[in-house]
Amino acid sequence: KLNVDVDYFTKMLIQEQEEALKYNLPINAHSYNGYNLDPYSLPNGTETYDYIIIGSGSGGSVVTQQLSEIDGIKGLLLEAGSHEDDFVDVPGMAFFAQGTKYNWNYGTVPQKKSCLGLKGKKCMLQRGKGFGGTTLINGLVYSRGSPVDYDNWAAGGNPGWSYKDVLPVFKELENSHINGDPGYHGTKGLMNVEYSKFDSPHLNAFLASNVELGRKEIDYNGREQLGVSKAQLNTLNGRRLTTGKAFISKVNCKNMKLSDNSYVTRILINPKTKTAFGVQYIKDNKFHVALAKREVILSAGTVASPQILMLSGIGPQKHLKEMGIETINDLQVGDNYKDHPCFYGLNILSNVSIPLKPMHGYVEDYLKGDGVLTLPGNNAGVGFFKTNFSKIPQADIEIMLISPNRSDAFFQKGFGFTDSSNKALIEGVDPTKTFTMYIDVLKAKSTGYLRLKSKNPFDYPTVNTKFLEDDDDHDIKTIYYAINLILEMLETKAMKAIDAKLGKVVLPECKDFEYLSKDYWYCTIRYLSDSLYHPVGTCKMGPDPKKGAVVDNKLRVHGIKNLRVADGSVFPDSLAGHPSNPIMMVAAKLVKFLKEDLKLKN
Numbered sequence: 001k002l003n004v005d006v007d008y009f010t011k012m013l014i015q016e017q018e019e020a021l022k023y024n025l026p027i028n029a030h031s032y033n034g035y036n037l038d039p040y041s042l043p044n045g046t047e048t049y050d051y052i053i054i055g056s057g058s059g060g061s062v063v064t065q066q067l068s069e070i071d072g073i074k075g076l077l078l079e080a081g082s083h084e085d086d087f088v089d090v091p092g093m094a095f096f097a098q099g100t101k102y103n104w105n106y107g108t109v110p111q112k113k114s115c116l117g118l119k120g121k122k123c124m125l126q127r128g129k130g131f132g133g134t135t136l137i138n139g140l141v142y143s144r145g146s147p148v149d150y151d152n153w154a155a156g157g158n159p160g161w162s163y164k165d166v167l168p169v170f171k172e173l174e175n176s177h178i179n180g181d182p183g184y185h186g187t188k189g190l191m192n193v194e195y196s197k198f199d200s201p202h203l204n205a206f207l208a209s210n211v212e213l214g215r216k217e218i219d220y221n222g223r224e225q226l227g228v229s230k231a232q233l234n235t236l237n238g239r240r241l242t243t244g245k246a247f248i249s250k251v252n253c254k255n256m257k258l259s260d261n262s263y264v265t266r267i268l269i270n271p272k273t274k275t276a277f278g279v280q281y282i283k284d285n286k287f288h289v290a291l292a293k294r295e296v297i298l299s300a301g302t303v304a305s306p307q308i309l310m311l312s313g314i315g316p317q318k319h320l321k322e323m324g325i326e327t328i329n330d331l332q333v334g335d336n337y338k339d340h341p342c343f344y345g346l347n348i349l350s351n352v353s354i355p356l357k358p359m360h361g362y363v364e365d366y367l368k369g370d371g372v373l374t375l376p377g378n379n380a381g382v383g384f385f386k387t388n389f390s391k392i393p394q395a396d397i398e399i400m401l402i403s404p405n406r407s408d409a410f411f412q413k414g415f416g417f418t419d420s421s422n423k424a425l426i427e428g429v430d431p432t433k434t435f436t437m438y439i440d441v442l443k444a445k446s447t448g449y450l451r452l453k454s455k456n457p458f459d460y461p462t463v464n465t466k467f468l469e470d471d472d473d474h475d476i477k478t479i480y481y482a483i484n485l486i487l488e489m490l491e492t493k494a495m496k497a498i499d500a501k502l503g504k505v506v507l508p509e510c511k512d513f514e515y516l517s518k519d520y521w522y523c524t525i526r527y528l529s530d531s532l533y534h535p536v537g538t539c540k541m542g543p544d545p546k547k548g549a550v551v552d553n554k555l556r557v558h559g560i561k562n563l564r565v566a567d568g569s570v571f572p573d574s575l576a577g578h579p580s581n582p583i584m585m586v587a588a589k590l591v592k593f594l595k596e597d598l599k600l601k602n
């Protein structure tokens with residue numbers, strides 16, 4: 001049996017990698033409307049449900065599964081994509097998975113101060129499509145952020161969202177195998193959390209170097225967050241555990257209809273009563289309407305949820321008017337686009353190699369739940385640090401340890417680097433020995449925005465991340481500070497033991513600056529920065545719509561009845577962590593609110 005699997009996986013991985021390299025990622029969603037039908041006409045036939053959920057990513061999958069457990073309800077999940085395959089299941093194929101039909105491939109407008117070494121100076125904006133949403137293509141790191149994040153949500157006028165309030169919900173969702181700090185983890189939930197069995201020598205040097213510098217190895221989802229650790233991962237025996245597999249596969253289909261390839265074009269809202277009553281969507285080149293007797297739950301993610309709200313008449317009035325859309329409620333939808341800017345420009349040489357194997361060798365390890373293929377994008381470890389200029393009592397930098405090999409065939413396409421940036425990055429790199437560290441600005445001051453490109457629901461929205469554009473250069477200063485932390489790590493005995501040294505990366509645009517001077521680094525950062533793909537905040541939660549809030553603390557859209565949002569867009573701010581599991585927590589909270597309304601026990 002094992003050999004059959006090895007042959008099947010080996011062939012499949014080789015073939016799918018080649019296809020991902022050739023595949024042209026979409027630049028809009030027009031393929032859903034093959035006959036170019038008028039999205040503003042309504043079809044006659046309708047179906048009626050209690051709840052309609054839009055999108056099944058980190059948020060929507062949890063809502064769908066948990067709602068389906070309520071006796072006697074009738075629900076509908078509309079997901080634009082479909083089921084996953086064995087290819088995306090392999091964490092080590094994460095970069096290639098981003099080159100497949102599972103990626104929407106939204107993009108941003110050209111940037112002024114970041115992403116300059118990427119094609120068209122545009123940051124990449126990957127988002128997953130299908131049951132599981134962005135968990136189909138993401139880095140699988142389980143990191144809740146700091147308790148301070150949630151305490152700030154609550155202090156900002158959102159009762160019920162302090163860390164004390166949300167910790168039990170994280171625990172309910174989790175099936176932890178990491179032997180973490182007592183009291184902080186659950187073992188009965190549907191989302192598995194484990195360490196990769198694969199031990200990278202580069203990770204061990206990273207951990208030891210930080211211990212040498214006086215930092216601790218910690219459970220970063222436990223008592224303290226500042227320190228270093230092997231990455232806690234949403235995998236199950238080394239395989240990607242998407243929210244599709246963890247939650248959608250457990251849906252009680254007696255109560256819930258799952259509709260794939262169903263692209264939602266707008267939510268139907270009665271402008272007089274300001275009540276959401278249904279959803280328009282296209283499937284198989286035909287428009288459909290589904291009616292919701294109770295509520296519509298929007299979980300299409302930080303990019304598509306604000307787009308759908310605006311298409312439905314909820315958004316900044318001036319902008320909607322320019323687009324020719326009648327405003328039903330004037331809210332600051334699409335503002336407050338917060339993300340984690342990231343620096344990808346470090347090569348660290350070493351004398352320790354992870355020997356290359358033929359593909360079937362990697363596959364044999366993988367099928368035993370071990371080996372490099374169990375590491376998502378080679379991400380082996382994380383560390384949370386604090387700058388000396390931060391005024392907040394929490395981590396503001398994350399450093400991710402990426403084991404060799406970074407020069408795989410998809411590297412340039414996956415990151416969108418120009419030929420000259422790519423050349424500078426791969427020159428002198430031994431793919432078996434060179435590792436890197438990504439620097440993630442956890443508390444970026446730069447804030448972007450999202451707007452409609454047109455009233456055509458099949459056009460992608462316009463996104464401007466405005467990375468590294470904040471007035472006092474806080475964000476670039478944070479990256480520069482983190483680079484110095486890394487240079488200090490390279491001086492430790494642990495790093496010297498693997499002969500770790502900074503590899504020279506000199507971009508043509510930065511070559512006139514003295515190598516390793518501050519100006520050299522600032523130039524390199526502006527070119528080799530991009531998103532860590534953690535956008536949040538475009539439908540932010542808060543008490544006051546005049547201060548930019550789109551949903552209230554029960555996730556109800558302000559001023560509209562029967563409409564809630566449950567995905568990354570409702571975060572008031574970026575977390576000092578990764579958003580996927582916190583979004584699952586938000587979704588589980590939403591189901592609790594719905595149950596309260598139904599007077600059911602939670």
Ligand SMILES: Cc1cc2nc3c(=O)[nH]c(=O)nc-3n(C[C@H](O)[C@H](O)[C@H](O)COP(=O)(O)OP(=O)(O)OC[C@H]3O[C@@H](n4cnc5c(N)ncnc54)[C@H](O)[C@@H]3O)c2cc1C
Pocket residue numbers: 054055056057058059060078079080081098126127128129130131132133134135137138139140141142143262263264265299300301302304308532533534535566567568569578579580581583
């Ligand atoms: C490359 C990459 C690496 C990442 N690494 C990590 C990590 O290591 N850890 C972590 O915590 N986070 C990571 N993230 C981020 C994290 O995965 C996302 O923030 C999270 O999954 C988003 O959840 P969501 O529910 O908000 O939206 P999504 O998961 O994006 O779900 C939205 C769903 O809505 C569907 N949809 C969109 N538009 C429509 C429409 N019009 N009609 C119907 N359906 C629609 C989409 O197809 C999708 O399934 C990463 C992201 C990327 C891209």
